[in-house]
Amino acid sequence: MTLGRYLRNARERRRERDRTYSLRQVALRIGVEPAYLSKIERDQVPPPSEGTIRRLACELDEDSDLLLAMAGKVSGDLQAIILQRPQLFADLLRQLKDAPDHAILTVVREVRDGDW
Amino acid sequence: MTLGRYLRNARERRRERDRTYSLRQVALRIGVEPAYLSKIERDQVPPPSEGTIRRLACELDEDSDLLLAMAGKVSGDLQAIILQRPQLFADLLRQLKDAPDHAILTVVREVRDGDW
């Protein structure tokens, strides 16, 4: 699934309930030109900036990490976390690359409940 | 410490032992113009591309994740790992943001020796 298709789908589903989710009105609310949003939704332009994707995610009530991933981008705040301890997190991520989802989830929970 | 200062330092230390680590010769070996490397080492240009940083790291025997971090960049292979499961890794990283180093190291070892 591409970012554009996903966004158009999400917006149109929203629109069935709420008439204010036209392309033009959403474009107005997130602060871009309608023609540009149109091209985004049809994947006729490279993915927009992180900021614009975030505003779209917020507007459409979607997960911004997921939308950013569809755009091939990693959220700036995650990058900042890695950049503070690059070698440590590099090791961790490479270790977890092929780990199954449930193993990572276990780690997440362990850390959340961890007592250091 | 900036990337430029760090690189100049690393190269000049190297040079004391090996005369071939002049700015010009290193530039030649990593495939950039001497004038450009000069500017990089004096932080007079924005950090070079990931590829160029990697070649520098290799040439000077430095950790590329560390050099990339000084350049404000996250290694492309780490980004690829995150992009495959963005929500999972987003949760994990945000959980670990303020965890002490030793806790993360523990996780790394746990995962390495893990039996799933």
Added chain:
DNA sequence: AATAGTGTGTAGTATGTAGTACACATGACA
């Protein structure tokens, strides 16, 4: 029948990224 709102095509722009090319002054050294 007029008007308002909708999505889209085309063209253009500002800024950032990632460098090259060439000239120049200085110092080593044979």
Added chain:
DNA sequence: TGTCATGTGTACTACATACTACACACTATT
């Protein structure tokens, strides 16, 4: 004392990113 290598200043370039501006055709509404 010539020449060779070294680091650096200036100017320029190609491509990518992230959009805007305007015009147009179609649809729905009143």
